Amino acid sequence: MSEPWRLVERAPLRARNTFGVPATADLLLEVRDAAALPELFGNAMLRDGPVLVLGGGSNLLFAGDPPGVVLALGGQGIAIVEDHVDGALVRAEAGVDWHALVLWTLGHGLSGLENLALIPGTVGAAPIQNIGAYGVEVGECIDAVEAFERGTRERRLIARDACGFGYRDSRFKREPERYVVTAVRFRLQRAAASRLGYAGLAEELAAMGIDDPRPSQVAEAVCRLRRRKLPDPALTGNAGSFFKNPVVAEATARELHAAHPGLPVFPVPAEDERKLSAAWLIDACGWKGRREGDAGVSERHALVLVNHGAASGADLLALARRVAASVQERFGVALEPEPRIVGATW
DSSP: OOSSEEEEEEEEGGSSSTOOOOEEEEEEEEOGGGHHHHTTTTTTTHHSEEEEEEESSSSEEESSSOOSSSEOOOOEEEEEEOOOEEEEEEEEEEBEEEHHHHHHHHHTTOOOSGGGOOOOOOOGGGGTOOOETTTEEGGGGGEEEEEEEEETTTEEEGGGGGGGOOOTTTTHHOOOOTTTEEEEEEEEEEOOOOOOOTHHHHHHHHHHTTTSHHHHHHHHHHHHHHHSOOOOTTEEEEEEEEBBBOOOEEEHHHHHHOTTOOOOOESSSSEEEEEHHHHHHHHHOOOOTOTTEEEESSOTTTTEEEEOOEEEEEEEHHHHHHHHHHHHHOOOOOOBSEEEEEOOOO
């Protein structure tokens, strides 16, 4: 695409979401150069109507066709903008594949993102969801987010402390109609110790015969774990973990653990709250490996909803609601979806 943007009518979106469900955009706007956004949003079609920003489609479920315009950013630039003896500031455009960025940083001797290897999606989606895995959240490594503010048609540089990062949350997720993330700046180190405390990671490294791992070896261990535990979306449609781990009052967690000693309970920053394992709750309700038509729950991991081939987004949403209802009925715990649901409400 040589021009800075291209508009496609009645664009199919099945190949643009990792669930592989059918959906159609009335208008798909592909933007290679984010510098074109102020001019494009001067058009009433974008200024006044609904706009869905679509990255790799790995954290959403099309339960229906999206209204308005679907905007896809295609910028692929990665660069070191500040270089120091002990680290660097790396800038990556929104359209860059996330795992490709992780490998790029490791190849340049930089650490910080290794625990987030093999997460599907694009760089632009990472701060919105505050993606996390194996004890690390991306917000910890972000220096600033470059964003286009739709209302003012201005480009903004939003420092990490102003991003409102929380568990699978950010101000960009809470204000989806306000910002378009165009690039992310990461503050990474050259000699920082990797995080190895998450369950299974140290054991995987030991199985690889590694005692003092380099960041690249940590990333390889993470990839091995993810490939073993999670279905490949290229083979079986899925969006990774469909439900967030619920956070409940400490007293509630204590009561549930007393009644169900096998239930994993994790600390959170708030002293009067605890995080529960959604996978354990779902598995305990008998959902792991179950299938309803072509919509199912992965036999590898109870948190993962899968499309066995011909399921619609509505089919998967209906299944997710039944899973959540059964957990609510048995344990009194509400589950919330992690992916964004388009075309329906939870």
